[in-house]
Amino acid sequence: MGTFQIEGGHKLKGEIRPQGAKNEALQILCAVLATPEEVIIENIPDIRDVNKLITILGNLGVKIQKIGKGKFAFRADDLHLEYLESELFKQEGSSLRGSIMIVGPLLARFGKGYIPRPGGDKIGRRRLDTHFEGFIKLGAKFRYNKEERFYGVEAPKGLTGTDMLLDQASVTGTANIVLAAVMAKGTTTIYNAACEPYLQQLCKMLNSMGAKIKGVGSNLLTIEGVKSLGGCTHRILPDMIEIGSWIGLAAMTRSEITIKDVSWENLGLIPQTFRKLGIKLEKKGDDIYIPSQDSYEIQGYIDGSTLTVADAPWPGFTPDLLSIVLTVCTQAKGNVLIHQKMFESRLFFVDKLIDMGARIILCDPHRATVMGHDFQSSLKATTMVSPDIRAGISLLIAALSAKGISTIHNIEQIDRGYENIDERLRSIGAKITRLDN
Ligand SMILES: CC(=O)N[C@H]1[C@@H](OP(=O)(O)OP(=O)(O)OC[C@H]2O[C@@H](n3ccc(=O)[nH]c3=O)[C@H](O)[C@@H]2O)O[C@H](CO)[C@@H](O)[C@@H]1O
Numbered sequence: 001m002g003t004f005q006i007e008g009g010h011k012l013k014g015e016i017r018p019q020g021a022k023n024e025a026l027q028i029l030c031a032v033l034a035t036p037e038e039v040i041i042e043n044i045p046d047i048r049d050v051n052k053l054i055t056i057l058g059n060l061g062v063k064i065q066k067i068g069k070g071k072f073a074f075r076a077d078d079l080h081l082e083y084l085e086s087e088l089f090k091q092e093g094s095s096l097r098g099s100i101m102i103v104g105p106l107l108a109r110f111g112k113g114y115i116p117r118p119g120g121d122k123i124g125r126r127r128l129d130t131h132f133e134g135f136i137k138l139g140a141k142f143r144y145n146k147e148e149r150f151y152g153v154e155a156p157k158g159l160t161g162t163d164m165l166l167d168q169a170s171v172t173g174t175a176n177i178v179l180a181a182v183m184a185k186g187t188t189t190i191y192n193a194a195c196e197p198y199l200q201q202l203c204k205m206l207n208s209m210g211a212k213i214k215g216v217g218s219n220l221l222t223i224e225g226v227k228s229l230g231g232c233t234h235r236i237l238p239d240m241i242e243i244g245s246w247i248g249l250a251a252m253t254r255s256e257i258t259i260k261d262v263s264w265e266n267l268g269l270i271p272q273t274f275r276k277l278g279i280k281l282e283k284k285g286d287d288i289y290i291p292s293q294d295s296y297e298i299q300g301y302i303d304g305s306t307l308t309v310a311d312a313p314w315p316g317f318t319p320d321l322l323s324i325v326l327t328v329c330t331q332a333k334g335n336v337l338i339h340q341k342m343f344e345s346r347l348f349f350v351d352k353l354i355d356m357g358a359r360i361i362l363c364d365p366h367r368a369t370v371m372g373h374d375f376q377s378s379l380k381a382t383t384m385v386s387p388d389i390r391a392g393i394s395l396l397i398a399a400l401s402a403k404g405i406s407t408i409h410n411i412e413q414i415d416r417g418y419e420n421i422d423e424r425l426r427s428i429g430a431k432i433t434r435l436d437n
């Protein structure tokens, strides 16, 4: 288990550039399997989950060439499909969530796709029904080995387009079904499709490879199947969750920070939600400038009632920023209700914030009320273990704001999604050390 030691209570200052988006990268990397031609991807973040998926692609026979920082060429023209039934794949595939999306393109191109129950954060039940119901609708046969928790789909005669209404707007589920449907015979419509920027980017990439997807950015996708796809060059957007994390960091440490090249038009409700907490954000070109603020006051509703911040499928507020919003509210002026609707176990980390002196009442596994200190009392340094990626970064932000030296164990969770985070934070003045275990 890796560990960070953090000396909190210092103001930070400077510029920080977001990495490429983790969740987009995972979709885009799976899409290289959709063509035997060369695909060049730029702005790939150097993070644990993405590197694990690149290893899986390599073991599957994809030819991979590093061209420069974050820029790789992939060619999936001679795959070793037998790897999919190996013990090695069972280990590697189950270690991250994003690997599930290799099934769609493999099913479309080779008539079969297998996957061990994927990993990712332990933040509650994370079912895969939406993915497999979609594949079955396209004509695939499904099998599940309960003992080994191994999923498979096969369609030796190919896939046929159809109309489907997803039971939920699943992000990776929609990506997986799109990746299969682009090469199905005839037309597929997917209603209640997820439409996060990650998916919009995937659809744009597939269209540049020759796919025919309409409705990109909406929850109704119409896909006219094509026989095959060609190569392309694709650039991954900046990571909106990292951008939200840096906004939270600036507010909690009362720092003046500029977040460079954020792609404002792809941030949805994120700036607006932080502004509701009283945090000042200025749009300067494509940067976000956050001035040093000694206090930020949560805005109530027009009728004076308490603000609720809740997650929802895009264009609603992303669940991946709720832990950070909650943490930032511990030093705000005023009260807020945080409602994490999607995941069942993502709020339990608040115990650590309570230990540090935050005023939080966990109402139930989905809801927490936070009564901010308005910096009248600072959080106290402590020792903690990072339970998941976003709780991990939230605790790191809390530690940077707290008085004294904190220790965070299990930082592999943070490294899953944040590139070289200690060095980048040090470059804006943070006192953070990575301890080798
Ligand atoms: C690798 C990747 O891209 N991971 C993201 C992806 O995970 P992933 O694609 O696994 O998440 P899903 O969108 O499938 O669902 C996430 C959770 O939300 C629930 N749910 C989903 C949709 C809905 O309309 N109602 C609802 O309650 C699901 O039951 C599930 O518990 O999307 C999640 C939701 O944005 C993000 O937290 C993850 O970071």
Ligand SMILES: C=C(OP(=O)(O)O)C(=O)O
Binding pocket: 022, 023, 049, 096, 097, 098, 119, 120, 121, 320, 389, 390, 417
């Ligand atoms: C939940 C997340 O990731 P994953 O789906 O990879 O577990 C996340 O990025 O916040």
